Amino acid sequence: MNSDSDLQIAGDILEVPHLLQAPREHPATVADFVGLARSIAADRSQWEHLVEYDATSRWYHRLRTGPGYEVWLLSWVPGQGSGLHDHGRSSGVLTVLEGALTERTERGTRALGAGAQRVFAPGYVHEVVNDSLDPAISLHVYYPGLTEMPMHAVRCAAEAGTVAEVS
DSSP states (O other): OOOGGGGGOOOOGGGGGGGGGGOOOOSSHHHHHHHHHHHHHHHHGTTTGOOOSSSOOOEEEEEEEEEEEEEEEEOOTTTTOOOOOTTTEEEEEEEEESSSEEETTTTTEEETTTTTTEOOTTTBBEEEEOOOOEEEEEEEEEEEEOOOOBBBOOOOOGGOOOOEEEE
């Protein structure tokens, strides 16, 4: 009778190249872009020294580009927001690096604390705001690179939903 304990691998599995996927030079899937954002977030030396805060407008800095994608670093002082917008034909990954942000959509409101990530498709309409009393920093990956950010009319407050904690 065979059982799981009867299975043994002879030799070094890493010596069987046809069983392994070749490492990608650049992200190509949603999971790859989420992973890219997480790896940048985890390595503060890539972004921490670049952050600035601007009391008059959101500060942003293009951190990296690759084939068809861009990575942006943004800072948000209390009260700053993006306005209701979408990202045209670009998909994206938003990662909160420090502080807290609030995302508002027609479906409701979501609190995003440090480490939270949101993945969105082209045409996704939302507003991101720093409703807290402390500054916040976020990382945004767009594929393809961001070429437009159409603004939308503000919806009435009665359409707001419940607050959900995302981590």
